[in-house]
Amino acid sequence: MASKAAPTSNTMAIISCLVYSFMSNAMVLANRYIVGQKYYNFREKSFVILAQATIGVLILEIAKARGVIHYEKFSMETAKRWAPVTGFFVAMLYTGTLATAGLPIHIVTVFKNVTNLIIVFGEYRLFGEKVGPLVLGSLVVMLMGAVLTSYSDVGGKPTHSTLAGYFWMFMNCVSTAAYVLYMRYATTGSSLKLSKFGMAFYNNLVAIPLLFLPMAYTGDAITVWSNPLMINVPFLFLLFLSGVMGIGLNLASFWCVSVTSATTYATVGGLNKLPTTFIGVLLLHEELKPQTAIYVTFGMVGGMMYGYGKFKDAEAAKQAKAHAAQNVDQKV
Template sequence: MSDFKLDVVPGQDFPEPGFRPEKGRTISGAEKINAAVYKIFSFNHAGRRATSNGFFRGNGADSESLGLPNGGDGKREHGSGKKYGPLISGTAYCISSCGMIMLNKIALSTYNFNAGISLMFYQNLVSCLVVAVLSLSGVVSVEKLNWKLVRVWIPVNVIFVGMLVSGMYSLKYINIAMVTILKNVTNIITAIGELYIFRKHQNQKVWTAMFLMIISAISGGITDISFDSMGYTWQIMNCILTACYSLTLRKVMDTAKQLTRSGSLNEISMVLLNNLLSLPFGIILILLFDEWEYIRTTDVIKLPMFWVVATASGLLGLAISFTSLWFLHQTGPTTYSLVGSLNKIPLSFAGLVLFKVPLSLPNLFSILFGLFAGIFFARAKMS
């Protein structure tokens, strides 16, 4: 997703699409800015997906790593729902985000399922089927795909698949709390990429926050009792691929929207495009890594509860896309970004408790320090 620095006028709502001034009245500069901001942000948010967020699709990308625009909270009122809308949508977003990671961890670690690519393939297939059903029933609107759009999107999708697969394997070998802390490295790689590719400069607070993130990641790895070199390798790959996905997506979005009939690419179309294109790549990787032989012989897939967990995780992955968009429209980028950072705190501790992770006092302090650095980073991006 593109990262725009938005300076929204406090206390003013985003104008609705199709906004027109009263006859004879001159449009103020603030109204012009708000109208432009709304159009830019409505399009750019289509690039986000589990996300996440927190994480997206099993430790994919979070709000900061995908360059979520940060500015004032352009709150939008929705009749009688304006009072409870932000609370309900925020709760739904947090539950979807946390639930997705927890279920992936259960499928990969508790059930000891050693085919992360196959799990990703199944989740993406579930998402495609759900979106197709919703589209056919008229509940959602989906852009018609064409070969030119697919050809432009394939490079992004290759990185997307790598991001999901590496996220799956890192989550299998590392506890959730450490995955959360190590994901902060993605923000650092993204910021460096933006500096060299887009000449986007960060303020001093952001660089300070990223320095704290580096310290927390290093100290967390050193003090991690359950340290797994394979898991950390996968996580480093995931951070690099997530940052690459963010930076590549920013360059491709403008080209992609010109290849659709409507001249834009909404959130639902983005979800369908990413998931649909990932299926053939998933099949190739399953055969390449010989996961098909494992699937044929393992007893795990004979357990009904495993399929419940796998299906639910796929549905929650799709739910993250819907709830994040809903929450974002109810509040604004500032609140959204901050809640995404705060959401990592209960997620980390829930992961430590539910999966009975062996923990030393220094490692606990490293995790707390990393969570603090993440919140400080979100606040710094808002300034």
């Protein structure tokens, strides 16, 4: 019986990685169609996030009511304590949506890797974590890939939309890193403990009132109701589908991490950028100049190096821990 357990476990790990990759790319494709200038070009970006968050809460509550999943009951005190995490979460979603609207998918995927530089620096400063030479090398490769890609894309004639897209892409990198680092503190450095489904529930629920601020500031709360796309059935179906995909991506992420490891999840995230780029070029017919393609590949290789480097660092840490425990046993 033991010989059959390993193949089954490996099969589930492979399936979870494939499902996570599929959901991630499907979400990118849906958002690109919703806010992309060449497609629906829906201008009320904050309303898109509000709709996706609301749909996410409904799906989680329905799944909980049917006994499919379980998470903590709603608590106003927990919601208040979780609000800073959700604030960074909303900023991550909002800036990511604006960046996706102003930049091609292949540019967005390369710059997503830049977030790792900020996270690694933050983990070193806040949690004292050190990284190996392979991870440091990958960070240099990713940064060079991002700089070269942006330089070749702008090509000396930057448009207002392009410059705005790069600004929001940079803000997305900062807010994503802040979200990851603060979530780690909230879940490990404080007394606040939530299950993964609970995190997804509070992220989406607390995001709903927080989104009213950008909606009021941009005027989306008023203009959205006069947008002709609000009575466009195919668009509304895609908007609903994107909300389903959003919670599906969360669940796929949790599943991938639970049956594999965080390092495997990071590696899959790096490899995941390959199909994302092909989506933009092949399915959405976005232009990719040969020179830019080389730099995009350069940046994605850095992302894969990062995932592999994190895996090697984790393996080295496990071996060091096991060796230390063995020495203790021998002394005893």
